[in-house]
Amino acid sequence: MKLRLKRKDQIGFTFFLAFVISTSLIWFFEERFNQEIWLSDTTERYKMLDDILENKFLMDKTKQEVILLLGEPDADSNSEDNFLIYRLGKPPSFFESEPQYLLVTFENEKVVKLSKAID
Missing domain, CATH: 3.30.1450 (Beta-lactamase Inhibitory Protein; Chain:B, domain 1)
Structure with missing residues (x-):
């Protein structure tokens, strides 16, 4: 069974994934005291x-x-x-x-x- 996402769902998932990755990178590279x-x-x-x-x-x-x-x-x-x-x-x-x-x-x-x- 193949999972097919609608076009809107694909765009939403892409933005969500970009948000998660960018937030993780900011947290990872932020200097702690x-x-x-x-x-x-x-x-x-x-x-x-x-x-x-x-x-x-x-x-x-x-x-x-x-x-x-x-x-x-x-x-x-x-x-x-x-x-x-x-x-x-x-x-x-x-x-x-x-x-x-x-x-x-x-x-x-x-x-x-x-x-x-x-x-």
């Missing part, structure tokens, strides 16, 4: 930004806990500042790309916001 790489190769940090922002594992951590995970912040900030800034490097681009930064914002000594900033 790795503390060792974060601390040793500051130019490659931009690859881990999506994982940091999506998983929010820094939320509700204290400034000391964030510094233990991410190291000392790159930008000058004193103990009264309610934020830490980490350089992420420049992602590859066809045009001149701006340096990116991870901005960690604190309120009541806990992380309340994580965001990407561009110079």
Whole structure:
């Protein structure tokens, strides 16, 4: 017994298959946060930004806990500042790309916001 799909079903199946493959490839090549790489190769940090922002594992951590995970912040900030800034490097681009930064914002000594900033 041969299975024959109608033309519309074939097109729908093709789009579904393309979606599954592209989603899998994006997930496979996305860089997960790795503390060792974060601390040793500051130019490659931009690859881990999506994982940091999506998983929010820094939320509700204290400034000391964030510094233990991410190291000392790159930008000058004193103990009264309610934020830490980490350089992420420049992602590859066809045009001149701006340096990116991870901005960690604190309120009541806990992380309340994580965001990407561009110079």
